[in-house]
Amino acid sequence: MKVVCNRTELTTAVTTVQRAVATKSSTPALEGILLKAKDNTAQLCGYDLEIGITTSIPVTVIEQGEIVLSARLFTEIVKKMPDEIITIETDDKQLAYLNSGMTDYQIVGISSYEFPELPSFEALESFEIEAGTLRSMIKDTIYAVSDNLAKPILMGSFFDAEDGYLNLVSIDGFRMSMRREKIESTNKFEFVLPKKTLSELLKINSDDESMVKISLGKKHVEFSIDGYCVVSRLIEGKYVAYKDTIPKGSTTTMTVEASGIISSMERMSLLTSDKMQQPVHFIIADEGMKIFCVTSVGKATDFIQTTYEGDELEIGFNNRYMLDAVKNVDASELLFEFSGPNRPLKIRPTSGDSFLLLVVPMRI
Numbered sequence: 001m002k003v004v005c006n007r008t009e010l011t012t013a014v015t016t017v018q019r020a021v022a023t024k025s026s027t028p029a030l031e032g033i034l035l036k037a038k039d040n041t042a043q044l045c046g047y048d049l050e051i052g053i054t055t056s057i058p059v060t061v062i063e064q065g066e067i068v069l070s071a072r073l074f075t076e077i078v079k080k081m082p083d084e085i086i087t088i089e090t091d092d093k094q095l096a097y098l099n100s101g102m103t104d105y106q107i108v109g110i111s112s113y114e115f116p117e118l119p120s121f122e123a124l125e126s127f128e129i130e131a132g133t134l135r136s137m138i139k140d141t142i143y144a145v146s147d148n149l150a151k152p153i154l155m156g157s158f159f160d161a162e163d164g165y166l167n168l169v170s171i172d173g174f175r176m177s178m179r180r181e182k183i184e185s186t187n188k189f190e191f192v193l194p195k196k197t198l199s200e201l202l203k204i205n206s207d208d209e210s211m212v213k214i215s216l217g218k219k220h221v222e223f224s225i226d227g228y229c230v231v232s233r234l235i236e237g238k239y240v241a242y243k244d245t246i247p248k249g250s251t252t253t254m255t256v257e258a259s260g261i262i263s264s265m266e267r268m269s270l271l272t273s274d275k276m277q278q279p280v281h282f283i284i285a286d287e288g289m290k291i292f293c294v295t296s297v298g299k300a301t302d303f304i305q306t307t308y309e310g311d312e313l314e315i316g317f318n319n320r321y322m323l324d325a326v327k328n329v330d331a332s333e334l335l336f337e338f339s340g341p342n343r344p345l346k347i348r349p350t351s352g353d354s355f356l357l358l359v360v361p362m363r364i
Helices: 007-020 071-080 131-144 195-203 258-268 319-327
Strands: 002-006 032-038 041-047 051-058 060-063 065-070 085-090 095-100 103-108 125-130 156-162 165-171 175-182 189-194 211-216 220-225 228-233 252-257 280-285 288-294 299-305 308-310 313-317 333-338 345-349 355-359
Touching (some): 002 051, 007 032, 007 051, 007 071, 007 085, 007 195, 032 071, 051 195, 065 071, 071 103, 131 156, 131 165, 131 175, 131 195, 131 211, 156 195, 175 319, 189 195, 189 228, 195 228, 252 258, 258 299, 258 319, 258 333, 313 319, 319 355
Antiparallel strands (some): 032 041, 041 051, 051 228, 095 103, 125 211, 156 165, 156 189, 165 175, 220 228, 252 308, 252 333, 280 288, 280 313, 345 355
């Protein structure tokens, strides 16, 4: 194989696909990037048996071929090459020669035959969504994905499509975050996407207006966007009946400024930590909401002046869970809907139905 390529284009490609490369594996090829050169195109692929990322860049192919190169070493070499033109050549001993200007490298490669093939599957469903919308949905819900290995089904986000709408739901047992957006497909389908794949989709550089094609199989899903293809396994199993966890109605409702409640929670966080999980108290009465917490470090008190409807209430929350929730609603005003001191709090924007957050209270 012998190709001549642009350093900037190659750097962007290897930096992206190497995120799907296994950091440690009993199969050395999984720690590398598969490089294929054919028809004046170089295809690059990283794959750790759970997620695979592929892309292609235009190159001048002098001799076609393929090889697997160490992802870490290949990426660092390409980034540090001095000129914009890079020549990559391989021989029959699986050695790769990289040249740019007066700089030369010789590195050991691995036969492409040792690199596992990405899964191929028949698409049972497919639809398109704007890249900016998908990124926004993931960003607003990924924080609530569980890290609990005992409940693997919750270690991903639930894509639930029906009647022309897509709900993206994340639950960790203490909170729930849901984004709802309209899509062209009216078919009913659902799948659970692992957190790692969600994170990688956020990192792919593309225009917000670009369309992402999502193709769903029985055990895998494929995302195609701006020349990149991300293939991921799905988390198998039955997701929780999240709609049943949403309280019906409310006993106390109030509207708060998002910036005000975020600032108050950040002030409370100065006295709380994961080791000191004392509840932050909300007391709703008179002309607003008193917020306070008491820990072994000290006591903090705050007050948000606002109006409310319904019953007076005292309720407690984990400060971090509450702060995560209010930070991840893209709205200046929030509607808090309480259903009692032991029922989850519903948080939504004062207008529209694209967001819904639940936070489970702590006993006080």
